[in-house]
Amino acid sequence: MADDEVVALYDAAGAVVGSAPRSVMRSRNLRHAASSVVVRDPMGRIYVHRRTPTKDVYPGLLDFAAGGVVLAGEDPAVGAVREVEEELGVHGVPLEPLGVTHYADERTDYLAVRFVTTWDGAIRWQPEEVSWGEWVTVEELVRRLDEQPSAFVPDSVAVWSETIRSWRLDRVPLQQGWDSVTTLVEGRWVDRVARRPDGERALLTEVALLARLADSLPLEVPRPTVMERHPVRVRHTRVDGAAVDPLALTAEDGWVFASFLSALHATPLRVAAEAGCPTADDDERVRAAQLSRFRQVVLPRLPDSMVPVGEQLLRRVGTVSWQVLCHGDLVAEHLLARDGRVHAVIDWGDARVTDPALDLAWALNATTPGFARAVVEGVDVDAELGARSRDRWALAPWYEAERAAGDAAHDASGTAVLDAALDAVADRLTWWRAG
Incomplete structure (x- = not known):
């Protein structure tokens, strides 16, 4: 976005009280609103990306939410659709609203309008915004947040940490087999981990086999994906x-x-x-x-x-x-x-x-x-x-x-x-x- 874009200004109650050029909002740290969209893939992984060194706030840090400031006269939901497409190429998928929360520090003060979406297409970076990215599991993201908190933008951590950690804890054991431990994840996916090292080969074989068979069989079958390899953990959408x-x-x-x-x-x-x-x-x-x-x-x-x-x-x-x-x-x-x-x-x-x-x-x-x-x-x-x-x-x-x-x-x-x-x-x- 150009520095002279006009953004909406908000009061503590979340009401629009005016507008100002983006540069003025930044220099005076005025309260505004910004969309914050976490992008997940069909297996629940989260897209983590690195902000370019030219960003006006938190340059070069890692982020796991796409988004941007809400322009004057703009519906935040419309702005979220625009921003996630501009930054990551995510488009044509519904954004699920997850509420609004406030974040402020010495550099920014805004109402975060949160959304989550699922995307199974290619990621396309906006060169001015994103320099690198990858899909990571919720477990891996939580581990990185715990071990390298300073590597991530502090606002996304504050705005999303509780939600992401709740996703991490949403695990329900299912009826167990003798060869693997099975868990229902977020009510949507089934995870399986081998009980013994020799069972890992069977899990990897199952992933490869069902990828080849699923479309040729008249009954639905799982389509597992390898989530981790050390130890092997596979996941499929709950059938x-x-x-x-x-x-x-x-x-x-x-x-x-x-x-x-x-x-x-x-x-x-x-x-x-x-x-x-x-x-x-x-x-x-x-x-x-x-x-x-x-x-x-x-x-x-x-x-x-x-x-x-x-x-x-x-x-x-x-x-x-x-x-x-x-x-x-x-x-x-x-x-x-x-x-x-x-x-x-x-x-x-x-x-x-x-x-x-x-x-x-x-x-x-x-x-x-x-x-x-x-x-x-x-x-x-x-x-x-x-x-x-x-x-x-x-x-x-x-x-x-x-x-x-x-x-x-x-x-x-x-x-x-x-x-x-x-x-x-x-x-x-x-x-x-x-x-």
Whole structure:
């Protein structure tokens, strides 16, 4: 802006009381108003930029709000739209008002009219205003404010610090998986952090895989983004819906689910390889090691009458005839419904190239007859594949039994949990043998 622009002057109550050239307002430090717009990307990161050395206040310092003085006769909201487009190239998106606050020091005195907006386009700097910028997470911005407060313009820190710190604290733990810690962030995003270093690779694979698959699948899936790498933290927009009730699924749901499975299983294996998914060879090694542990840890703990049945099951799942890209953990809590219809599949951390029967196990053996029949017809499940899906469903409780055995070995209080898990294995084997 030119120094001779005429700006509006305000009183303490926020009413316009006159106007003055910008240069006069600055020299006399008269109270005025200024827009202050925090720009976030679709994953909640904030754009931080460096002011040019020629700015009339706080030259060369970092800022995380775009904006400028309100001109005489100008609506502050209109001014905010103009300023954020001029400084950063952000345009055509709504600005959400977050109220007005007062800031004053020896250099400036103004009413900050605050807005926040979301922008997923390219940032375009105004050369006279901005010399550098980058997207940073809320957590990273708070860390920088704490460690380098003098690097930032003091007015934006004063005006926005409480709000940004409230965003930082808006975290709600969600139902936890064994492989990652999951958190709902600001009610809008889901963050996942691996519990162990080897789980970080799976998170990065999930990011790469879903970027390739999302547009080709008939059901909604998360689109995670890597937020941090040390440790790895990924985030995706919260997927609306609630876990399906297996006993309420309809034939129509089954046809939708079948179309999803058909599309997923038809994915070229090179796509899985490019994303870093475990391969067919990896699956063979992992499966052999897992079955070995089952034979050592679970099988000897079963009732004597169940041991031969368990061994028969382990032999059957030891080999597969063909393999495709699978979700790997398709159960009720990972299939979401909205408005009474199946619409999304979440939790892709177990995606790998493996026996397609794994993705059919729950769908064909723990849902309604109508749903299961539709899946059989829609996926064209033959008798052999259907039998393998039954094998896979019979094996499902063994994983919990193995974990419970490990816990009980270190904590005697886990004995009851182990007993319950072994009962579940025996019950499922009884069901399998009767089939």
